[in-house]
Amino acid sequence: MRRCPLCHDQHSSLFHQDKKRITYICDRCKLVFSDASSHLPPAVEKRRYQxxxxxxxxxxKQFLISLVLQCEQQTHLPLTGLNFGRVAEAQTVLNIESRHHTLKQYDPYFAADHDLLKRQYDFICCYRVFEHFRSPLKEWSLLGNLLKPGGWLAINTKLLTDLSAFDKWHHKNNLTHVSFYQRSTFEFLAQEAGFKLLFAANDLILVQKPSGSDIKRGQSSHDDV
Known part of the structure; x- marks a missing residue:
């Protein structure tokens, strides 16, 4: 039995085991996660990312642009977004800025500007990032705090849709992938956080943070973003 790294419930059970690692499934939030003893050392993980x-x-780029277009439908104001956990090419940033928006980028290995984690954003993009989270509760809480009221969080990660086929699922074979989510996992997260789950299918999960009646859309609770 292992404590779930997402909801911290103690009722997780053995789910799958092969020559490389053991995975567990949480009875509460339905996260499937690998045993911490099989996590790659940070230096090895960084080399793989490089x-x-x-x-x-x-x-x-397509994912980011689609997110920006979706957000533009909600407001005429310039948007400030955060690309979290992966660095997009400069041309992608220029394309977004040409639409009079701002895109910041944070990556713990290659763009670790922690000042960006003290601000709030109209939208946050997490493209192929969630599966790498070793402490997903910590990351989920951080992302929720980084969103402005009314803000959008777009996640691209492969949903685990067939538990019986996990053994043949190629996505699990990448040892940097340590957390695997079902639709029900995101339903649980959205409900716990009070967020609105707008879409969860295929590789796309889209949630929205509720708007606060005393906070105007397009303004940050911090001085500048």
């Missing part, structure tokens, strides 16, 4: 830095840049 080798894959240019991978999926086209898809990340």
């Amino acid at each position: 080798q894959q830095a240019s991978k999926n840049q086209k898809q990340l």
Whole structure:
């Protein structure tokens, strides 16, 4: 039995085991997670990320632009967004800024500007990031605090849709992938946080933080973003 790293419930049970690692499933939030003893050392993990830095840049650009267009439908004000956990190419940032918006980028290995984690944003993009979270409760809480009231959090991660097929699921074979989410996991998270789960299918999860009656859309609770 292991404590769930997402909801901290103690009732997790053995789910799958192979030559590389053991995974557990939480009875409460339905997260499937790997045993911490199988996590790669940070230096090894960083090297793997460096080798894959240019991978999926086209898809990340499309994901970001689609998110910006979605947010533009809600307000005529300039938006400030955060690309969290992965660094997009400079051209992608320029494309967004050409629409009079601002995009900041935070990555714990390659763009670790912690001042960006003291601000709030109209939207946050997490493209192929959630599966890497070793302490997903900590990251989920941080992201919730970084969102302005009314803000959007867009997540791209492969949902675990068939528990019986986990053994053949190629997504689990990447040892930097340590957390695997079901739709019900995000339903649980949204309910616990009081967020609105707008969409959760395929690889896309979209949630919105409730608007506060005393906070105007487009303004930060901090001096500048």
